Amino acid sequence: MSAITVEGVSKVFAGASGQSMLALSDVTLDIADGEFVVLLGPSGCGKTTLLRIIGELESPTTGRVLRDHGGQTAGAEKPLGFVFQEATLMPWRSTAANVALPLEMAGVGRRERMARVREMLTLVGLAEAEEKYPHQLSGGMRQRVSIARALAHDPKILLMDEPFGALDAQTRDTMNVELQRIWLETRKTVVFVTHSVSEAVFLADRIVMLGTKPGHIHSITEVTLPRPRTVDMTESAEFRHLAAELRRQIGEVQDTEARPALSA
Incomplete structure (x- = not known):
């Protein structure tokens, strides 16, 4: 069953010089319920724009996004969960209290709210940190709080825009392992944006490679590595071969022609 269906989505942004820029062109994508999909590609290919359209933070110029294949548009049923590169916690x-915020906004009672907060903090491995403030937490811990907050209201879909991009390499590896564990426990549908090939291969069920000028789907690659995946698996021949092929594709899409300009 499909959780997300993107049908013929294009996006045009108005340019400062009176011309318009075609950021995405005719993107069609089907994402299964419980699937972990990674959007990969060079800078400027429209990864974040596509994620924001899926999350209703941007509207498509043409096309539409559907959820659950029941004819319902994005926004129906349970809300979406978002995790961004910056934790954006209230200091x-x-x-x-940060994890509880979406529950407060939804009017959930205090007893139920705190039970859910403790459940989410246990899930992300921060049960002992509930009284700490953001400045007392490491970067990785702050992102765990962001993930707990995004999951607090039990969204069907989790959208993640380079959530570990600002972390050091060792912490990023740890967070990838932790995110995989959380996903295996919750089986949310995840759409994850990254510039990192290794991160994409480690996390994804499928990798959607976007090409540039304008943004479009260049290829879709299924990752068949067994789960749970470990950091040691990144040294395996299968992992390294797939990563090398994806890097070759990124080089290929970077050689495309310049993005066309559209009249306003």
């Missing part, structure tokens, strides 16, 4: 709120 004056404790860990528990």
